[in-house]
Amino acid sequence: MKIAADQTSLRTFNLSLVARLIHSQAPLSRAQLAAMTNLNKSTISSLADELIERGLICETGNNFGGTGRPAILLEVNPNAGFVVGVEFGVDFIAAATTDILGNVVWRKHEAARVAGDQEQTIAQTLEIVKEAVAESRRKKRKVLGLGISTPGTVDIQKGSLVFAPNLHWRDVPFAQIFSEQTKLKVFVENDANAAAIGERLFGSARRVKDFLFVFAGVGIGGGLFLDGKLYRGKNGYAGEIGHSPIMSEPSQNLCHCGNRGCWETYANQYSIIQRIQARLEVKRASVIPQLMAEQNAALDIPLIKQAADLGDREALDSFHEAGQAMGQGLAGLINIFNPEKIVIGGPLSVAGEYMLPAIKKTISQYAMPGIKAQATINLSPFGADAAVIGAIAVVVDDLLALK
Amino acid sequence: MKIAADQTSLRTFNLSLVARLIHSQAPLSRAQLAAMTNLNKSTISSLADELIERGLICETGNNFGGTGRPAILLEVNPNAGFVVGVEFGVDFIAAATTDILGNVVWRKHEAARVAGDQEQTIAQTLEIVKEAVAESRRKKRKVLGLGISTPGTVDIQKGSLVFAPNLHWRDVPFAQIFSEQTKLKVFVENDANAAAIGERLFGSARRVKDFLFVFAGVGIGGGLFLDGKLYRGKNGYAGEIGHSPIMSEPSQNLCHCGNRGCWETYANQYSIIQRIQARLEVKRASVIPQLMAEQNAALDIPLIKQAADLGDREALDSFHEAGQAMGQGLAGLINIFNPEKIVIGGPLSVAGEYMLPAIKKTISQYAMPGIKAQATINLSPFGADAAVIGAIAVVVDDLLALK
């Protein structure tokens, strides 16, 4: 057990506090930081010196214009280094490199048989990571760490995947494998959780204490950011928001969790594809079959989104219906969490603009008036990349913890 | 803003830590505390001295028997004083007095037209509180504070009720009224939240970091205890777990929130009464009409519970069905929160033993295997009194915070 606070943890806490403030609200002067934190000016000076010493922040010019002595502005050191992130999807590997502020400097998206061949996928991923590291080296930046986000449950202490039903993977010691091969500090996190951290550090939830990240794709996962930190539950499994039984008619689709009536079966990618298929069977006035033929492509979300872009009624209606289902589930979550914000991201969110109106309307119908008025709903600025950026954010979050 | 940590907050943190450990795991020696907290022995001595000085804990004998010098055992000072708690129900006022460990020394339960006449109800409550205080004085104990729990949303800073739809009350400055009249330190909290704190301090969730208190009665409210503290959401409205839309057939009951299909309409008190009424219309083989006639009583939960005690099929089946509905909602919550525990209490829980088997069975059907295996479900040891005890716990929690 180690729960008490000593002088060192006090220092660490304040160091981290100042680092996070500068990260999220730069540029800031020492005087501003003192006012914001209620710490003494001299204490702030000492903390800032240490952060500069560590290379995390730097002075970046003066703030002329006002009366009095101009402030020396502090901001995150843009030369501190790069961070590499990797996301495992069901049928792709996504990777990116950013600086500490989340500015993307390199990215890659490769199709992969992730759910098929584990060994080959890891080998393929290692190549991508090595490419990212080489690229960083070429730009004369050191790599501060590697973040990995994956569907399924994760042991963040060990840095291993516990079980990902979608991938059919179990007990994969990612941290061990990747740190051995790359000598990097490796972090592993669930995709929705990672995306939530990404949204908090780099995205649309920067100063938000209580928000939910809804990661929509093959399923619907949730990253619960509560009271200023990610909530993981007893074993790190929290956030399985997609499996609330909202309907239980036997007619409904079997969820991959084995039950019927799970919320996500009404609002995930496949539910939309199904809606389209059902519509195409009875009605042919849609550009979708044509698009599929032209592009020799399967019926997937990007394709349906193209159809919607062309004004296709069936595509638009399907997104609308899925949006309603999404909104119904989110209404319940809003009542439960009284969040300040709900952010929607993940693969399905490429069609977000077509779903959002229905989502908002349904929420406003079902959520309790006093609570829903407090919550804003928006799409993640990272869209389908939310989990890659999130993987990077996990690393940056550790840097800012200054442990 | 005041977010940073200084020496004083360090001391407070450690003082509170030691106080809570002693409160929850007494008796403990200084040496044990040092081992548990990783604080230095001398630091623990200093902290213990201060807690003794403040009258919160005391030395209580030695731990002979082992090898080496016997330890001096520390425990909560039983003479520190009493705490008074009050719960507003829809049609009753409940009050109790306990010591700091939650041992009840006095209690009172009065019928009242709470939802009817606000002024009269408050006057009636004041009388009860004064009686409790007089009783404490008679026992030569000082009263350390007054806790008030109420349905609806609460402003805990101001100590006022914001809005309680069930009571038709709005903007009631409880803290102001009661502290003026009694000179006590007054705390106000939502009933489900209070009950959760009570369960954590005195009940079945003592060392549990992540659990949900389900307060079942007129509605179904939730107290969310996450990461070792109560989660309140952006505005303190979190925990409205009863209003997740789980079904939306137009046939269903209108919820008092204005929607149809809310989970709580399938599992609250009224849903059970309705089930019974429907059954009695088509089938007469029940002792319920007879009980109602004998006792000249309305059809309410205690009466239906009596019928169940007599083996009445209709009563048992109705509880069973409501238990299934309850379980369906709880399954979703388990998936969302990955809690260590779910505790069910509140007025409806007098019939808990008849609902629990169905609840557990439904949960085990609908919740995800890996997650549900981690969660135990149990009834609150305080049953229908959970919110009164909770009101007291809110006061004790403040005492243990040592602010």
Added chain:
DNA sequence: GGATTTAGTATGGGAAAGCAACAAACGCAA
């Protein structure tokens, strides 16, 4: 160009936890 204002630094002090040595209080065994 001096007054004013705001920013940041230097110095000494105080609070809190750590460390190490020591005293206290028991069991045990010779």
Added chain:
DNA sequence: TTGCGTTTGTTGCTTTCCCATACTAAATCC
């Protein structure tokens, strides 16, 4: 009975870290 080992708790000193105050620095304003 006495000495030893063992564990507990205290004491005095040290270290760490933040705070208060005074001071220097560097701009604007008049």
